[in-house]
Amino acid sequence: MIGRCGICAAHGEVKSLPLYPFGSEGLDICESCEFILIEMVRYMSHIAGRAGIAAIHMMRKLNKEVINETPPNPSGSDSDSSGQ
Secondary structure, three states: OEEEOOOOOOEEEOEEEOOOOOOOOOEEEOHHHHHHHHHHHHHHHHHHHHHHHHHHHHHHHHHHHHHHOOOOOOOOOOOOOOOO
16 A cells, blocks of 8 residues: 555555554555564564573572571570660
């Protein structure tokens, strides 16, 4: 379809995407903006995956720290209290 790109405003062949950033008409984009948009989505997906992996590693580390903590003294007295 011939029209104007909703991102770069270039006139020429455009595709209509079911994205609605500016109302309910959808978004018409040219081929070069389509490739940029695809790369951006891939990058965001990659970053989200890395963040998920980092969160898993952090939770494992926290769980190990919690497991390795010494249990509270069953007598209820602190060994480092000032004698009060």
